[in-house]
Amino acid sequence: xxxxxxxxxxxxxxxxxxxxxxxxxxxxxxxxxxxxxxxxxxxxxxxxxxxxxxxxxxxxxxxxxxxxxxxxxxxxxxxxxxxxxxxxxxxxxxxxxxxxxxxxxxxxxxxxxxxxxxxxxxxxxxxxxxxxxxxxxxxxxxxxxxxxxxxxxxxxxxxxxxxxxxxxxxxxxxxxxxxxxxxxxxxxxxxxxxxxxxxxxxxxxxxxxxxxxxxxxxxxxxxxxx
Numbered sequence: 001x002x003x004x005x006x007x008x009x010x011x012x013x014x015x016x017x018x019x020x021x022x023x024x025x026x027x028x029x030x031x032x033x034x035x036x037x038x039x040x041x042x043x044x045x046x047x048x049x050x051x052x053x054x055x056x057x058x059x060x061x062x063x064x065x066x067x068x069x070x071x072x073x074x075x076x077x078x079x080x081x082x083x084x085x086x087x088x089x090x091x092x093x094x095x096x097x098x099x100x101x102x103x104x105x106x107x108x109x110x111x112x113x114x115x116x117x118x119x120x121x122x123x124x125x126x127x128x129x130x131x132x133x134x135x136x137x138x139x140x141x142x143x144x145x146x147x148x149x150x151x152x153x154x155x156x157x158x159x160x161x162x163x164x165x166x167x168x169x170x171x172x173x174x175x176x177x178x179x180x181x182x183x184x185x186x187x188x189x190x191x192x193x194x195x196x197x198x199x200x201x202x203x204x205x206x207x208x209x210x211x212x213x214x215x216x217x218x219x220x221x222x223x224x225x226x
Contacts, residue, residue, distance in 0.1 A: 002155045002171070006207040010153070011176040013203040014183035021186065023179030025136050034109040035101070036064050037134045038119075039094055041126045047084040055084035059094075066098035066107050093121025111135050124162040128169075138177030140169050145188035152192060154209030 002010070015023060039059070044052045059080040063069040069077075077091040084090065097119045101107055109130070110116055116127040128141035142150065142165040150156035155171075156164035172180050191198050197213065199205055 001157055001167070002153065002207070004171075004173070007155075007171060008173060008176075009207055010204050011172075011180065011183065014187055015176070015179055017203050018183050018186050021179055021182035023176065025138070025178055034130075034134050035066060036060055038097070038109050038122075038130055039069075041129050042093060042097070042121050043081055043084045043090060045090070045121075045126070046086060051083040051085070055081040058083070066101045069098040070095060070102065090121065096120040097122070109134065113139070124165050128165060132181055138174075138180070140165070140172060140177070140181045140184065142168060143185065145192075145194075146184045148194060149184065149188040149192040152197075152208060152211050152213055153204070154211055 036056070040052065040056050043055050043059075047055070059077065062076065062080055063072055072095070074091050074095060077094055078087045081087050081090055081094075100119055101109065104118075105115070110119075111131075113127045113131055116122050116130055117124065122130075125141050125143060128139040131137040131139040132141060140146075142161050144161075146168075147156065147161045147164050150164050150168055151159070156167055158164055158167070168180075168184075187204075191202050199208070199210065199213070202208065
């Protein structure tokens with residue numbers, strides 16, 4: 001766990017390093033776009049951005065509302081989203097979520113994290129992304145990249161990404177919360193990379209524990225037990 005001083009230091013450095021990501025409330029999307037944004041987040045799981053974009057384009061050409069989506073067969077959804085991978089599970093979740101939105105939320109995407117996480121296929125990370133980019137709330141989504149950096153820093157005390165998300169969201173001071181997501185993920189991708197992290201040129205190296213710095217995530221649990 002990091003001290004308040006360390007956390008403020010991290011954000012001071014990252015905000016200066018990536019000033020083009022403004023620390024202000026983003027404009028929330030209108031409800032007609034909230035649905036396609038939600039489905040896009042669901043499709044992005046374990047998928048490259050380019051493949052996700054192709055899958056979204058193909059699927060939304062067929063249906064871009066929950067009313068239209070539930071009229072499709074699972075085979076039609078599978079064929080459309082195939083580029084994004086995991087098409088069997090994702091197609092089931094997309095159809096189930098669309099049905100649930102109509103039955104429980106009047107066809108609208110719920111605007112609270114608790115309600116979002118009742119939808120099939122929507123976990124902590126996905127709900128954080130929707131809250132941040134659809135509803136303009138100061139949520140920090142912890143993906144593989146952000147988790148890797150939080151663990152190395154010594155900010156996360158658990159190998160569970162969901163628990164790491166709760167930790168970083170609860171300990172980030174309010175004044176940094178709107179910019180935090182983009183600062184963390186950008187630094188993780190550019191500097192705190194999975195292989196050969198550029199520690200020598202890292203702006204926050206002085207508050208980093210450098211924990212398991214050379215251990216691949218696939219072997220992290222085994223290394224931590226030792």
